[in-house]
Amino acid sequence: MKTLDPTAFSTADVEKLEEVASSDLPPQVKALIHEIVDYVRSGETIYLLHKxxxxxxxxxxxxxxxxxxxxxxxxxxxxxxxxxxxxxxxxxxxxxxxxxxxxxxxxxxxxxxxxxxxxxxxxxxxxxxxxx
CATH class of the missing domain: 1.10.1660 (Multidrug-efflux Transporter Regulator; Chain: A; Domain 2)
Known part of the structure; x- marks a missing residue:
């Protein structure tokens, strides 16, 4: 299990993620990036799990x-x-x-x-x- 600690993201990192999400990407990728940004902004840890x-x-x-x-x-x-x-x-x-x-x-x-x-x-x- 991998985790992404929200405190590891700077404000600049979050802004860069939002820029990437605004670019020409498939809808699922945009949604995923927006969800990551929402979790980081709320201070929640993100868990990456394989099925x-x-x-x-x-x-x-x-x-x-x-x-x-x-x-x-x-x-x-x-x-x-x-x-x-x-x-x-x-x-x-x-x-x-x-x-x-x-x-x-x-x-x-x-x-x-x-x-x-x-x-x-x-x-x-x-x-x-x-x-x-």
Whole structure:
């Protein structure tokens, strides 16, 4: 795993990155450079991971922004695949990304259901008010 420390970038470095992003580049490259600039400006460390790289539970939990204990519960329930190296667990980055995408999709679906429920409730309340 490689990391980019935002404190290693000077203001001139960030400005140069923004200049490069404004040049004639494919849209994906421009988006990537803009995202790097946003992370550097916010002071967040950037992690560069290969999909076949393995992470420890501590590293995986940090990337998912959850406690190690909660991650271990997910591993024990089989929600995230892992392998054992001796007594230590290792999680593939690709499996972590797949889990996170699935979790994000479930969160969006739940939010959509709540929004739909709220709209239905509001419409029902209006209909009842009209009857009164």
């Amino acid at each position: 076949d790289e393995e992470l420890t539970p501590n590293e995986a939990a940090e990337h998912l922004k959850m406690s190690r204990t909660h991650l271990c519960k997910l591993l024990d329930r089989g929600e995230i695949p892992f392998r054992k190296v001796g007594t230590h667990r290792r999680i593939l980055v690709s499996d972590l990304v797949a889990f996170n995408e699935k979790r994000h999709a479930a969160q969006l679906e739940l939010a959509e259901r709540f929004a739909h429920h709220s709209e239905t409730t509001a419409a029902s309340n209006e209909a009842l008010a009209d009857l009164a």
